[in-house]
Amino acid sequence: MTTTTNATLMASTALAFVLGLCAAPFANAQEQEKKAATKSDRLAPATAKQSQPATMLDVITISATMIKTAVIESMAAISAIDQDELDRIQPDTAADIFRTTPGVAASMNGDDPATAINIRGLEQYGRVVVTLDGARQDYWRVGHGSGSFYVEPDLIKEATVIRGPVSNAYGSGGIGGVVSFETKDAGDFLKKDESWALSEKLGYESNGDGFTASTTGAYRFSDDADIIGNLIYRDRDSYTDGNGDTVPWTGERVTSGYLKTTLRPADGHELKLGAILQRYNDQITGSSGSTSPTLSRYDTNTTNQTYTAAYTWKPDDNDLIDLSASAYHNRTRAEQTQVWPTSAIGNFRFYDVATTGFNVKIPRASTPGASPTR
Numbered sequence: 001m002t003t004t005t006n007a008t009l010m011a012s013t014a015l016a017f018v019l020g021l022c023a024a025p026f027a028n029a030q031e032q033e034k035k036a037a038t039k040s041d042r043l044a045p046a047t048a049k050q051s052q053p054a055t056m057l058d059v060i061t062i063s064a065t066m067i068k069t070a071v072i073e074s075m076a077a078i079s080a081i082d083q084d085e086l087d088r089i090q091p092d093t094a095a096d097i098f099r100t101t102p103g104v105a106a107s108m109n110g111d112d113p114a115t116a117i118n119i120r121g122l123e124q125y126g127r128v129v130v131t132l133d134g135a136r137q138d139y140w141r142v143g144h145g146s147g148s149f150y151v152e153p154d155l156i157k158e159a160t161v162i163r164g165p166v167s168n169a170y171g172s173g174g175i176g177g178v179v180s181f182e183t184k185d186a187g188d189f190l191k192k193d194e195s196w197a198l199s200e201k202l203g204y205e206s207n208g209d210g211f212t213a214s215t216t217g218a219y220r221f222s223d224d225a226d227i228i229g230n231l232i233y234r235d236r237d238s239y240t241d242g243n244g245d246t247v248p249w250t251g252e253r254v255t256s257g258y259l260k261t262t263l264r265p266a267d268g269h270e271l272k273l274g275a276i277l278q279r280y281n282d283q284i285t286g287s288s289g290s291t292s293p294t295l296s297r298y299d300t301n302t303t304n305q306t307y308t309a310a311y312t313w314k315p316d317d318n319d320l321i322d323l324s325a326s327a328y329h330n331r332t333r334a335e336q337t338q339v340w341p342t343s344a345i346g347n348f349r350f351y352d353v354a355t356t357g358f359n360v361k362i363p364r365a366s367t368p369g370a371s372p373t374r
Contacts, residue, residue, distance in 0.1 A: 077163040091153040110250040113280050122176030129174035132181045133308045135328035139353040150304040152256045154214045157184040186218040186226035195220045210236025224264040232256040249283040268315030276306040298336035306330045327358040
């Protein structure tokens with residue numbers, strides 16, 4: 001019995017050993033399958049995401065631009081004085097336009113028609129850039145509050161003030177800000193069904209015994225061509241102060257001419273050509289209104305010329321095309337002949353500053369379904 005039991009035990013052990021050897025490969029195969037399944041489970045979320053359609057994000061553009069947008073949507077401190085506001089103000093000088101504009105101080109000397117703009121305490125030396133239809137007005141003269149630009153308010157359709165260094169989009173050096181003037185088009189003067197119109201503005205002031213005449217006319221040749229022009233003549237004597245005393249040398253004589261035409265040679269194409277000529281005759285001193293017998297006084301003739309050309313290509317049937325380019329030339333020349341004191345009569349000096357430049361806005365395509373980059 002003992003022999004039989006041992007034989008059975010040995011036989012059972014041998015059978016188990018053989019079965020173990022046979023089962024080992026299958027166990028290893030199952031373990032490898034489990035590892036592969038675990039790895040597959042880990043990769044499953046990424047594979048599932050790749051099978052889904054891509055998510056379209058809004059296009060993000062980081063740049064300084066000169067593109068028009070609503071003031072409330074702009075990421076800058078901007079104030080805009082539009083035509084309705086100008087009609088309400090009825091400005092007599094360029095300085096009058098900014099009397100209620102926060103952070104902006106515009107000043108003029110009694111004997112100098114040029115306007116100086118101060119934005120948040122910064123002015124002159126190119127710190128504040130002034131443009132007229134995109135043309136930089138770079139003239140300024142070192143002195144006691146000397147002005148920097150010449151413009152007649154009757155020409156202006158809109159004035160925009162941009163505060164701070166974001167204004168560098170309009171040119172280098174404008175760390176204080178930008179004052180951008182835009183002149184009127186014929187379409188701003190003519191009603192939709194009018195082919196021509198003429199207006200006359202007359203003004204008289206008793207303090208200084210002066211008068212102003214401003215004539216504006218526009219003609220629309222067709223929907224594709226129009227023109228507008230303006231002539232201004234102003235003559236004023238020296239005004240009196242609150243005590244009734246005459247403030248010497250505060251009179252002036254101004255002649256200004258303005259012409260602008262708009263052409264649309266084809267659908268989506270527009271060309272604007274403009275010219276502004278201004279001439280000022282004044283007697284300028286080192287200190288406005290001073291009666292000092294030794295203070296130098298100059299008979300000053302200042303001529304300001306601005307020529308602009310602007311082209312845009314923006315077809316209605318193609319949102320990917322939005323090209324604009326402009327070129328300009330501005331020149332300001334002030335000729336001064338000394339008329340006081342008598343020992344220096346006839347001395348002559350002049351200031352002459354000219355600026356030529358161009359701007360190009362390169363079109364950028366926007367992704368379908370994303371917010372526009374304009």
